[in-house]
Amino acid sequence: MDSRNPSGAVPPYAETEPHPAEFPWLDFLVTDNETIDREHREAVEQGNQLLRILAARENWADALEMLRRARARSARHFATEDGILEQTGFLGRDQHRQAHAHILAEFDRVLAELETVADPQAHHWERAHRPRNLLVDHCLKDDLLFKSHLMHFGGARP
Ligand SMILES: [Fe+2]
Numbered sequence: 831m832d833s834r835n836p837s838g839a840v841p842p843y844a845e846t847e848p849h850p851a852e853f854p855w856l857d858f859l860v861t862d863n864e865t866i867d868r869e870h871r872e873a874v875e876q877g878n879q880l881l882r883i884l885a886a887r888e889n890w891a892d893a894l895e896m897l898r899r900a901r902a903r904s905a906r907h908f909a910t911e912d913g914i915l916e917q918t919g920f921l922g923r924d925q926h927r928q929a930h931a932h933i934l935a936e937f938d939r940v941l942a943e944l945e946t947v948a949d950p951q952a953h954h955w956e957r958a959h960r961p962r963n964l965l966v967d968h969c970l971k972d973d974l975l976f977k978s979h980l981m982h983f984g985g986a987r988p
């Protein structure tokens with residue numbers, strides 16, 4: 831039995847997923863690569879839309895649809911970013927590509943779990959925060975690692 835969940839009544843992740851706030855676009859996120867910056871703005875906007883749907887806890891179908899759209903948008907964005915990091919010779923590109931693959935795999939795990947749910951309980955709504963939390967962490971920790979690289983070596987390229 832999981833020590834965080836001795837009763838077994840609620841899955842262990844229910845109390846461990848944070849309740850994030852809306853995330854505004856912040857100037858320090860700008861990398862000077864127009865494509866990446868545009869896609870990051872879209873991600874922030876879509877993430878906040880998802881957050882509002884999850885906070886309302888009214889429409890499960892909309893929540894699932896937003897998660898699917900976020901998964902598809904993330905896959906497109908990751909491919910764009912991987913290509914730009916390859917073209918501009920970013921040294922950490924392999925680790926970055928792996929981080930993207932990890933996020934997409936986690937996205938698929940969460941979607942597979944939640945798409946079987948017809949009558950969502952509190953812990954399902956909580957679980958639906960997981961992909962966005964991963965994306966925000968990735969943007970703030972991993973994407974900022976290549977910001978100075980792009981600004982010096984390839985920021986102006988598409
Ligand atoms: Fe990335």
Ligand SMILES: [Fe+2]
Binds near residue numbers: 870907969973
């Ligand atoms: Fe990114």
